[in-house]
Amino acid sequence: MKKLLLTASAALLMFSCQNDNESATTETTNVDATAHRGCASHEVLEAQLRANPALAKKMAEIEAQTQNTLETGRIVNGVMEIPVVFNVLYRTSAENISLAQLQSQIDVLNKDFSATNSDYNTSNNPYSSVRSGNTNIRFVLDQVIRKSTTKTSWGTNDAMKKSTQGGLNPTSPTTKLNLWVCTIGGGILGYAQFPGGSSSTDGVVIDSKYLGTTGTATYPFNLGRTATHEVGHWLNLRHIWGDATCGSDLVSDTPVHNTANYGVPAVGHRSTCSGTPLEMYMNYMDYTDDRGMYMFSVGQKTRMNAVFAVGAARASFR
Template identity: 60%
Template sequence: MKKLLLPCLIMALTFLSCHKDEIESQSSDITIAPTARKCASMELLAIQLKNDPAMADRMLQIESFTNKVLKEHKAARLVNGVIEIPVVVNVLYRTASENISDAQIQSQIDALNEDYNATNADFTLVPATFSGVKANVGIRFVLDQTVRKSTNKRSWNTNDYMKISSRGGIDPTSPATKLNLWVCTLSNDILGYAQFPGGASATDGVVILNTAFGRTGTAAAPFNKGRTATHEVGHWLNLRHIWGDATCGTDYVNDTPLHNTANYGCPAAGHKSTCTGTPVEMTMNYMDYTDDACMYMFSNGQKSRMLATFVSGGPRYSFAQ
C-alpha cells in the first residue's frame, strides 16, 4: 500500500526546482511525429517552480488539504450527482490540417466523458485483478466554445507561449470556471502537458498535440482515442504518473500498485513489477504511458484524489459551484 507522504513530495519538488531548465531553450521549429507517449507535465512543473518559488508551498498546502479530505472521507460526498466542467478549446494553426474540425473537437469531448464516467467500451477489459478498484469518476465535460487563431509558428514547446496572446498564443478564457485546452503542434515528441493545481491562473489548463486530440480527423494511431487529453486532465486534477516519476515511486494513491517505471505500447497481461511485493502493474491505467488502445481505467483512489480538488477549500472548488 502506498502512503501519502508529504516529505516525499517536498523532496520531489525540491529536485524539480533545481532541474536544469533546458526545456525553455528547445527550438520551436523541430517537429517529430511521436511514436511513444511523452507527457511534459513534470518538465513544465520544473520550469514553474524555478520561476515561482512560492508555488512549492502552494502545492504542499494542496497536498496537505488533499490528505485531510481523504482521511475524513469527504471526497465521495462532495457534490450531488455529476460535476460539470465547461471546456474552452483553443486551436492554434499554421496549416489547414492543423485547424482541426469541429467534429474532431467534439470527438475529444466525447472521449473525455466516456473515460471519466466509465462508459468507454474498453472499460469491460479491466482484468479481474483490478475489478474491485476500477472507478466511475463522475465528471461531465461540456464544450463551451472554440477559439481559433492563425499563427506563423511551426511548433510550440513547454514555455507556455501558446497560452499568451502577446507571444502569439491565445489567452485562457475564464480559467477559474472553465477548463482551457490548447490544441497545437508541439515540438520534441511531446503529446501534451498539463498545469497542476497550484500554478498561476493565467496559464492554467492543458495543452495537447493536434494529432493526438480526439478520435477522428488528424488524430493518428497509436494516439487516436482521445486518451492523451484523459491523461493530461488527470494531471490538471492533481493526479501523478502511476510510477511516481521515480523507480518504484509513489503517485500518492493507495490502490494503484507500485510500478518500476513507465510502460509503453501495449504490455502483456499480468506484467509484474519488481518493486516491493512484485505486484501486477496497472498498465491499463490512464496515468501510465501506454498507447491509447491499452489504457482504459482510473482507480477509486485516483477518483477520490481528483474529487478532493472540488471540495470547499480545494484548488478546483470554483468548478463545483
C-alpha cells in the same frame, strides 16, 4: 499496494526540483511520438518550481488539503460539470481541426471519466476490483477560439497561452478548463498544469495530431486518451510510476511501477520493485498506447474529486 505516509513537509520535499534539465524551450528533445507517448507535465512543473520557489509551498498546502479531504470524506457530491474552451492555434488547414474532432474529444473524456468507455470491462484486467467507476465529472464544450499563426511548433514554455507570444490567453481559467490545440513539437503529445499554478497559464495543451478520434488523430494515439491522461494531471493525478524508479503517485490502490510502460504490455507484466507487484499498465496515467489504457482507480477518482472540495485548489469550479 502502496501505503501513503504523507505530511506537509513530505509533500513539500516531493515538489522540490530534482534536476536542472531545461524543459521550457521552443524545441524539445526529438522523440518519435508515433513510437512512445510523450507527456511534458512533470518537466513543465519542475520548470515552474525553479521559476517560482513559492509554488512548492503552495502545492504542499494543496497536497495537505487533499489528504485531509480524502481522510474526512469531504468531497463534492453529484456531478461536476466542467466547461471546456478549445483554443485552436493553426498554421495549416490540417492543424485547424474540425468541430467534429473537438467534439469527439469531449465524448471520449465523458466516457473515460464515467467508466462508460467500451473497453472498461476488458476481461483480462487484473485490477477490475479497483476500477473507479463513474468519477461524477462531466465535460461540456463551451467555446472554440481559433487563431492563425506562422509558428511551426510551440514547445512547452506556455507560449501558446500568451497573446504577447502569438498564442491565446485563457478564457475564465478559474471556472473553465482551457485546452490549447496546437503543434507542440519534439515528440510531446501534451502537457497539463497541476493545481496550484498561475491562472494565467492554467489548463491543458494537446498536439492536434493526438486529439479526439477522427480527423488528424494519429495511431497509436488516436482514441483521445492523451487528453484523458493530461486532464488527469490537471485534476492532481501523478504519473503512475511517480516520476521516479519505484516512486509514489500518492494513491494507495495503485501498485508501484519501475517506470513508464509503452505500447501495450502483455497481461501479467510485473514490476521488479519490492514485492514484484503486477503493474497497472492499463491505467490512464501510464504511458501506454491509447488502446492499452482504459481505467482510473478508486483512489484516483477520490483524489480528483478532492480538488473541488470547499477550500480546495479548484473549488471555484463548483
